[in-house]
Amino acid sequence: MSGEEISLSDKEFDKIRDRIYQIAGISLGEAKRVLVVSRLTKIVRAKNLKSFDAYVDFLDKRASRDDKQVFVNALTTNLTRFYREDHHFDHLVKYVGRLVANPRYKTSTGKPRLRIWSAGCSTGQEPYTIAMALMQNFPQLKSWDFKILATDVDTDVIAKAAMGIYPAGELEGLSKSQAAIFEKTPDGNVRIPSNLRNLMTFKPLNLMLDWPMKGPFDAIFCRNVTIYFDKPTQTKVFERFSELLPEDGYLYIGHSENMRAAALGFCIDGKTIYRRSMQENMRASR
Ligand SMILES: C[S@@+](CC[C@H](N)C(=O)[O-])C[C@H]1O[C@@H](n2cnc3c(N)ncnc32)[C@H](O)[C@@H]1O
Incomplete structure (x- = not known):
C-alpha cells in the first residue's frame, strides 16, 4: 500500500x-x-x-x-537556469549602461540608487544572472546603492536560492567568462561569490497577496511565472508591476507570455520586453 x-x-x-x-x-x-x-x-x-x-x-x-x-x-514548477532567455540580459546591460551614465535616483547621502526585482525567482539563477551581468559590465556599481529583491511563493526554492550553491553541471552552456565568476566548493559544487550574494534580498512573496515594498524598481523580471495564471490574474499582476515602475522602467516577461502593452501603459521594446510609458498610460486611460 x-x-x-x-x-x-x-x-x-x-x-x-x-x-x-x-x-x-x-x-x-x-x-x-x-x-x-x-x-x-x-x-x-x-x-x-x-x-x-x-x-x-x-x-x-x-x-x-x-x-x-x-x-x-x-x-509549483520551478524550472530555471542561468542566463535563460539571454537577450533580456543583453537588453538590461544596455539599459543600465544608460542609468550608469545618468542615474535616475540618488539616496539622501547622494549615492546613485538602482533597484531590480526578480518576481518568481525560483532557485535564484535569474537574480544571480542579473547581478553577474551587471557587475561584470559595470564595476562602478560597487559604490552604488544597488540591490536586487528576489521573491517566490515557494519557500523551499527561496531557501535554496539564498544559499547560492549549485551543482557544477549548471554551468554547462555558459561562456568561459560567465562560468569563471563562480567559486568551486570542496564537494564539487559551484557557489556564487559573496560580493554578488550581498546584493540580494531573498524573500517569500505570494504575488496574489499584498506586496510590502513600495518601489520604485528600475526593472522587474517576472519571467515564466504568469504562464501559470489565467488572463484576469495576469492582467492584475501586470497592472501592479506597472505601478512600481518609473517612466522608462522595464518589465521583462517569459518567452511564451504576452500582455496587452498599450492598455497597461507599456511600449514594446523587444521580444517580451516592455517599457513603462506615461504617454501610453494617458492614452489608455482616455
Ligand atoms: C518556472 S519558474 C520561473 C523561474 C524564473 N523566473 C525563470 O524564468 O527562470 C516559476 C516560478 O514562479 C513561482 N510562482 C508561481 N506562482 C506564484 C505566485 N503566486 N507568487 C509568486 N511566485 C509564484 C513558482 O514557485 C516558480 O518558482
Missing part, C-alpha cells in the same frame, strides 16, 4: 485545482492530473490520510500555515 498511488477522482482534482488557485493564483489544466497525484501522494500519506478528499478537508479545516505552504511548494 505505501508505494501505491492514491486514486484521484474528478471531484477531488477539481477541489485541489480550486485550492491552489485560491491560494497562489495557479491554474492547473486538465493535463496536470498526473502531476497532482505524483506530487501530493507522499504528503497525503505522511499525514496518515486515506484519500485526496480527506486531504482537502484537512487543508480547509485543520491545516497550519506550514501545512498549506507544503501544499503550495508541492504544486
